[in-house]
Amino acid sequence: MKLRAAATLILVGGGGMAIVAATGVWALSGGLYGCTRADEELAPTLASLSILDAHPGQTQPEDERYSGCDEDDGFAYAGQYYRLTTSRANVLAFYRKAAAEDGWRLKGANPSPSPAPDSLAIDTSALCFEKPAAGTTAHLAVWFPSDLGDSPDDYGLEVTASHDGTAWC
Known part of the structure; x- marks a missing residue:
């Protein structure tokens, strides 16, 4: 026993x-x-979205398009920087129209989202859109590094998405 x-x-x-x-x-x-395998596989899909190629005629793409998966927050992302050679207002007007024509729905707008002094930046997107993509909701942010005290001559587009719903603008 x-x-x-x-x-x-x-x-x-x-x-x-x-x-x-x-x-x-x-x-x-x-x-x-970290990222799930599904979200890691989502990054190239986001990088191929046509909205990342859209830009006002006066602006020029900078560097290469980037994409990946944010291990800290667990979402896929893709983006493109552009040289700012027109006014901020023109850039925002352009993307309001271009995003709507591409099926994106405006979720939020804050034309000047600079964080308050000595506070954390929560949302620095001047425009935030969303639309279904690859079986989840993708979020498109139009943002300006100058709102964070960086590069006043650039602006960026970034698309984020996650199969578990953790992505945002």
């Missing part, structure tokens, strides 16, 4: 340890933190 109890204890203890180890591997590989 003692042999049977010892064998049961070893089997149950070993199975419990295997479950704990498997749970740890799952959590460390993105189960609780």
